Amino acid sequence: MPPTPITPDLVHGAAELEATPRGLRPHRLPGWARRQFPDPYLGLMQAQTSGVRLLVRTAATALTLTTHPSRLTYTGLARPRGRIDVAVDGEVVLRDELTGGDHTETDPATGAATPHSGPPHSTAITGLPGRDVLVEIWLPHNEAVELVALDADAPIAAVSEPGRRWVNYGSSISQGSNAAGPSEIWPVLAARSAGLRLRNLGFGGNAMVDPFVARTIRDAPAELISLELGINVVNGDAMRLRAFVPAVHGFLDTVRDGHPDTPLLLVSPLYCGIHEDTPGPGAFDPASLAAGTPRFIATGDPADVPRGRLTLRTVRAALAEIAAQRADPNLHHLDGTELYGPADAETHPLPDGLHPDTATHHLVGTRFAQYLARAEFRRG
Structure with missing residues (x-):
């Protein structure tokens, strides 16, 4: 099947989605607030997708989300990567550690920052039952991501989240x-x-x-x-x-x-x-x-x-x-x-x-x- 367009009705917990050359970047603050106080550190934090998730209903047996992460690292200090967590009908079935993406390496002693680029990341959700289920894809709380593509072997429908x-x-x-x-x-x-x-x-x-x-x-x-x-x-x-x-x-x-x-x-x-x-x-x-x-x-x-x-x-x-x-x-x-x-x-x-x-x-x-x-x- 052709890729499913990632549209705003699939994404929950974000203020808005910014179109980028790669896809869509979720923001947790609206654009007017980011423009009012364009602080780089706040901009970094609000772009990290804490609490942002994709919700879909599907009878697919396999689904793949392609993202492009970006993060901040510090020279000499190991920091855990972000993760994408997937729940099916409320049960977490996949914890997928991010790979690749872009990062800015900062030297804590001097403050010097060096940008690095890397490839996108694919989260493969396999073994789905092939009947109608609710799939929740929780985006990383400690990295920013661009949503690049969503592929499945059956149609995907947006969900009106209850509660x-x-x-x-x-x-x-x-x-x-x-x-x-x-x-x-x-x-x-x-x-x-x-x-x-x-x-x-x-x-x-x-x-x-x-x-x-x-x-x-x-x-x-x-x-x-x-x-x-x-x-x-x-x-x-x-x-x-x-x-x-x-x-x-x-x-x-x-x-x-x-x-x-x-x-x-x-x-x-x-x-x-x-x-x-x-x-x-x-x-x-x-x-x-x-x-x-x-x-x-x-x-x-x-x-x-x-x-x-x-x-x-x-x-x-x-x-x-x-x-x-x-x-x-x-x-x-x-x-x-x-x-x-x-x-x-x-x-x-x-x-x-x-x-x-x-x-x-x-x-x-x-x-x-x-x-x-x-x-x-x-x-x-």
Whole structure:
């Protein structure tokens, strides 16, 4: 059969698809937001396809998706490749590690960046039953991809995804850093468990309470919204308390302009020992870089906290107070240490001092789904 055109109705969880010489590149932020703040690092993170998936119904016995990945690498530091995960009728049947593609190699000592090019990647889905099934193809959470071609030995139909629409905003923890694959990041695990249609706005290093993200959420269809805020503001040393509190209020005001009654969950930072009482900025531990096993450290001065410099403890207290002040019956506050707390750090330590591993993503995703099962979220 001829290749199936990859059309927007096959792709879920993206803001838009950009036509490229190779095919289509999914973006998680709309073009107007990318143009308003054309920051290279944010651009890289939003192009990584966390939570983006293709959904099709087919009676094919074999299906092949061709993609062209692109990623960032660091000289001397091995980083796991991204993965494409495939589920058939809800069961994950394939975990396909990416090969080839383009990458930009950055020297962490000098900042020098060198581009490299490579071939496309093919994900072959074989052994399908030859009867009508739902195939979900989860794109990598930690690499960008261009969708080049979709081939099958039987017709493919687009699917209207069931469930309430959930928009989640957050940091690299929401994007899925250190998880093994895209179906194992905590928002995807929670969405699959709770039967939600996820749009993941987790941006590594970039959950900075940006107004253009608030407007993006304001304009997005949603029956549930969650905001995981604080860790990037702390480890980026981006704000003091005086700026942070009004910024969060303004973010919430903008979201409420489009979603006056939608259940909205304000999630404070998960436990992270390096930043509990020490402000940012965060940095790589030089000794860990020399050993090839990067770990993060906090470099701020705790003595500055009384003058408004932020730690995770001060952020949690501020978010709890904001939620209480607003007297919004559909605004809920979740202390992030209920998802991952000090005791969990003993049994599930953060491998690099900042990001959870795959097992911890499963723990957080399970707890978040259990939290959503409470009565106040059973709307829509």
